[in-house]
Amino acid sequence: MKIALVSEHASPLAIAGGVDSGGQNIYVANVARQLRRAGHDVDVFTRRDRALLPAISDMDGVRVIHVPAGPPTQMPKEALLPYMPAFADFLLGFCRRESRPYDVIHANFFMSGLAALKAKHAQRIPLVMTFHALGKVRRLHQGADDGFPDERFAIEEQLVRESDVVIAECPQDAADLREHYAVDPSRVEIVPCGFDTAEFAPMERELARKILGWPNDQFAVLQLGRIVRRKGIDNVVRALALLRKRRDVNAHLYVVGGNADLPNEIATPEIARLRGVAAECGVAEHVTFVGRRGRAQLRQYYGAADVFVTTPWYEPFGITPLEAMACARPVIGADVGGIRYSVVDSETGFLVPPRDPMALAERLAQLAADPTLGARMGEAGLARAHREFTWAHVAAQLEAVYRRVARIPADLPVTDLRRERAKKQQRGARAAAGRV
Template sequence: MKIALISEHASPLAVAGGVDSGGQNIYVANVARQLVEMGHQVDVFTRRDRALLPLISHMDGARVIHVPAGPPKQLPKEQLLPFMDEFAAFLIQFFRRESEPYQVMHANFFMSGLAAMKVKSALGVPLVTTFHALGRVRRIHQGANDGFPDERFAIEDELVARSDIVVAECPQDESDLVEHYRADPSRIQIVPCGFDADEFQPMERAAAREALGWHQDEFTVLQLGRLVRRKGIDNVVRSVSILKQAFRASARLYVVGGNSDLPNEIATPEIARLRGVANECGVAEQTTFVGRRGRAQLRYFYCAADVFVSTPWYEPFGITPIEAMACGTPVIGADVGGIRYSVADGVTGFLVPPRDPSALAARLDQLRRNPALGRRMGEAGLARAQAQFTWRGVGESLAQIYARAACLVPANTGADPLEMPMRAAAGTSFR
């Protein structure tokens, strides 16, 4: 098939770890690679965010098209909605110039979906959508700190109604689509995120710590990912303080991520806030901010840690817990969204309530006191990741969904995207 992956703010070429560079970037990059390996022709459309970028770059057999929409500079994704008409107009023009038509579009995030609906209206290309985050769910958790306009809700409503198939990343994502957007369950398919076994696999903890220059005998907690408030990293910092005060135990916390390779409070203001929390809690000397790291280096961090922790307020899926499991490291995660789906509580790690540092500290102490339990959980996590969460499996499931979607849409009707009828997809969910 000839497939268009649309990801307006999350380029597959970006370095993950920044404010707007994380799971979606990794998702799109790995889906594209898997589809190419399966023999499909893949183009990824993402917004041009630097003036010197070429129109077309190449990535492991896929083309990455840098769409001119808005100023060619990095902007917060919350500011990109006004440029989606321009984004859509470029897509329509580009699609029309291609010698062979696209058989399906896969929109990632609601703004990509907005542009894709216009393409579907003009050209009749089938549309599959993965939201990666839902506006109404985000608003529940972030309230006034949500920078997206209310207009997002109506766009998502229409996108749920007009997409030929909606991909949910976990059962909670499916439930949210039905509850908050009146989605038709028969048109939802569940496909999780994954990991690449070439990138993430176990190695001896001592060797990983030696490579990173870590002390061999410290109980070490790892937090890795985007440094934004909703990720709940302050919860992890506070848990290390409670571990110290209530359990009389010491732990070293490493925080990996940010907008620069060195921890910079100007480039990443969240670091300044978290340092303030660490100072307030008396664990500044036990908390190390590492900065952003490339994908090739992340395995060392996962393997070097005694435990990986991720306690966001909400999480549509969460790729980092899967990566940690793939490295044989136990995971303590918030009992929300996709983490609830990927982490088997009491088997591959523990689930704890978000924003509850005392509960997190108690589980940290349990693993600190029982290294054998941590090893067993790490081994179980590795087996679970390999069985259920590989990018290869994700690619195969999506390819089947694309083929089904391609059979659902008739020739171009020229209808407005908001006037197009809903079409139900047959078949069972990829669970």
């Protein structure tokens, strides 16, 4: 197949960990690579956010097309909606200039879907939609802190009506689509996120700590990902204080992420607030802000930790728990969204209420007192990650969805596939001539 992935603010080439660079970037990059390895032609359309970027970059055989929509600078995603008409015009023009039509467009995030609708209708290309986050759910949890306009809700409702398939990343995502958007359940497919088996695998704890310079005599708690308020990192800091003071556990919290390689309160303002929380709780010297790290280094941080913790207020899916599980580490996560799907409570880790540092501290104390429990949970998580959440498995599920909406039989030989594609082109040309 020829597949277009649209990801307007989340480039697959970006370094994850920044305010607007996280799970969606990783998702698009890995799905694109896996589909390319399966033999498909894959293009990723993302907004040009730097002046010196080429028109098209290569990523392991995937074309990454930098769309000129808005100023060629990095901008918060909340400011990008006015530039989506320009994005849509470019995407449609690109589709029309291609000698071979796209079999399917897979849009990621609501603005990508808005941009893709024009090409869907003009070129009669099936549209698969993954929201990654739903505006109405975001507003429920963030209230006035939500920087997107109310216009987002109507756009998402239109996309729910007009997309050929809506991908939900977990059962909670599917339930939210039904409750808040009245989606037709027959057009929803649950396909989760994943992890890269080449990036993440178990590593001896002592070796990882030696590489990172962490002491061996501490209970190391890891928080890794974007450093923004809704991720609930302050909850982890407060739980650390309770763990040290009430349970007398020699625990240390490492926070990996941010907008710069060195922890920078100007580049990442949330660090300043979290440092204030740590000082208020009396644990400032027991919290280390590491800064942003490249993908190749993350395995060392997961490997060095005794436990990975993530307690956001809400989480549409959450890739970091999968990465920790793939490194055979127990996960304590908030009982919300995709985390409640990926983490099996009391088997691969623990689920706790968000914004409840006491509940989190109790579970941390349980793991600190029983290292064998953490080891068992880590092994169970490793098995679950490989069984359910590899990117190869995710891409295979998406490929089946694409084939269905494009009406391409799964067992169609390549020669027949080319013949069917040629017929499709001829039908499209006749239809276009008729409209003229």
